[in-house]
Amino acid sequence: MRRLSLTVAVGFSLLLLAAQAQAQQIYGEYVETRSADVYTGPCYGNSEMGLAGNQAILAWRVQKGSWDGVKLDGLSVVGVARASATLGDPYGNPYPAKAVLIFDERATAEQRAALQAFAQAMTGELLKNVVRTESAPISIELSYHGEHPMSAQVQAGNLAWIRTRMISDKDHLCGNEDVFYPPLAQTAHAMPSVAMLDEFKGQGLGVSWMAREKRSAFVGNFAR
Numbered sequence: 258m259r260r261l262s263l264t265v266a267v268g269f270s271l272l273l274l275a276a277q278a279q280a281q282q283i284y285g286e287y288v289e290t291r292s293a294d295v296y297t298g299p300c301y302g303n304s305e306m307g308l309a310g311n312q313a314i315l316a317w318r319v320q321k322g323s324w325d326g327v328k329l330d331g332l333s334v335v336g337v338a339r340a341s342a343t344l345g346d347p348y349g350n351p352y353p354a355k356a357v358l359i360f361d362e363r364a365t366a367e368q369r370a371a372l373q374a375f376a377q378a379m380t381g382e383l384l385k386n387v388v389r390t391e392s393a394p395i396s397i398e399l400s401y402h403g404e405h406p407m408s409a410q411v412q413a414g415n416l417a418w419i420r421t422r423m424i425s426d427k428d429h430l431c432g433n434e435d436v437f438y439p440p441l442a443q444t445a446h447a448m449p450s451v452a453m454l455d456e457f458k459g460q461g462l463g464v465s466w467m468a469r470e471k472r473s474a475f476v477g478n479f480a481r
Contacts, residue, residue: 283322283329283375284480286399287444288409290314290419291344294472295438296428296449310343311351312466313383314419314457315442316411317376317479318397324378327371333395334372335359335413336384339462344383345438356384357461359391359413379442379479389461391416399476406448406476416459421450421474428472440475447477 293310315336319329336358338344340351358376360369369390377384393414400407411419428434428451440447452474456467 282481283319283324284445284478285320285322286318286397286406286409287440287442287447287475287477287479288316288397288399288411288419288421289440289442289447289475290421290452290455290468291438291441291473292455292466292468293343293345293438295436295475296424296472297434297437306343306346307349308343310345310438311340312457312462312464313338313340313344313441314411314417314455315376315380315384316395316397316413316417316419317379317442318395319375324371324375327367329368329371329375332361332364332368332372333397334361334376335395335411335417336376336380337417337457337459337462338383339464340383344441352382353386354383355386355388355462357389357391357459358384358387359393359395359416359459361395362392362414364392376442379481383441389459391459404446406446406478408450409474409476416457418454418456419452419474420454421452421476424449424451424472434472440477443479443481444475444477445480447475450474450476 340354342349
């Protein structure tokens with residue numbers, strides 16, 4: 258009888274854990290740009306280190322899933338960050354960073370809180386210090402070749418824009434390019450891309466920017 262009770266208890270615990278994992282599962286599309294090349298050779302990458310790469314835009318579109326028990330299907334969130342040093346520099350400390358969060362205008366107050374918790378969980382320290390929040394219409398569109406993302410377009414109201422394209426032969430400047438920096442957020446799959454446009458015009462960070470044709474983007478998917 259005791260063994261049967263223990264078996265039932267263990268079985269119930271496993272079912273509870275499975276239900277919690279299923280309830281927490283969330284997946285969708287991810288786009289990132291930053292102010293340093295992420296696909297480059299060491300010579301070029303090292304020349305930017307300490308001088309650039311402290312700014313970033315990160316965009317998520319939830320296809321399906323919940324966070325903290327709040328359903329987020331179809332909603333988007335964009336994080337814009339200005340760090341204290343080059344993001345990804347193993348010899349520098351980019352934190353604390355300042356962050357602006359732009360929430361999908363369709364999100365409720367409860368969903369905005371869940372979107373913020375989600376974005377912060379996916380990025381660690383990067384979006385921890387939120388100095389300003391905004392609400393805006395957000396459009397995130399990816400094009401695919403099979404299962405591989407090819408390009409992306411992101412617009413967050415009149416605050417932030419991203420347009421990317423695939424890396425081509427003309428983007429190989431020194432011949433030994435590779436992924437110099439990994440993505441700033443957790444991803445299931447991400448491809449380096451060229452940012453045809455990387456622009457932020459919002460307030461809160463003390464800086465705005467616009468960059469074109471820089472090998473500074475990632476396009477991919479997330480699942481957690």
